[in-house]
Amino acid sequence: MIGELIEKEQISSFKIVAANEDRTQTFLETLKGALRLGNEFKSKTTIAFQTEAGPKRVETTVWSLTDKYLQIKSGVLIPLRSILAIEY
Numbered sequence: 001m002i003g004e005l006i007e008k009e010q011i012s013s014f015k016i017v018a019a020n021e022d023r024t025q026t027f028l029e030t031l032k033g034a035l036r037l038g039n040e041f042k043s044k045t046t047i048a049f050q051t052e053a054g055p056k057r058v059e060t061t062v063w064s065l066t067d068k069y070l071q072i073k074s075g076v077l078i079p080l081r082s083i084l085a086i087e088y
Helices: 008-013 024-041
Strands: 045-051 054-060 069-071 077-079 083-087
Touching (some): 008 054, 045 077
16 A cells, blocks of 8 residues: 555644545545444554655544545544545
8 A cells, every 4th residue: 555654643743735636536435434344343444645745544443524534533634635545
């Protein structure tokens, strides 16, 4: 998968920026699946996203999903337009 693996606690030390291509619609069903896995089964998802320092990725549980963001533990929000890849 794309990007350097970081801990979810490190996300706030990076400035998240939009990816070159907004793939929100492409990832929508996968994101809904990740949300269900997180809420019902407490399973983790690997999310790669774009930052000013380059691509980063995190393994975490998706807590909620809106039309613009996904939320992980501790209220951390990742803009959907910054997501490069998602796997579970």
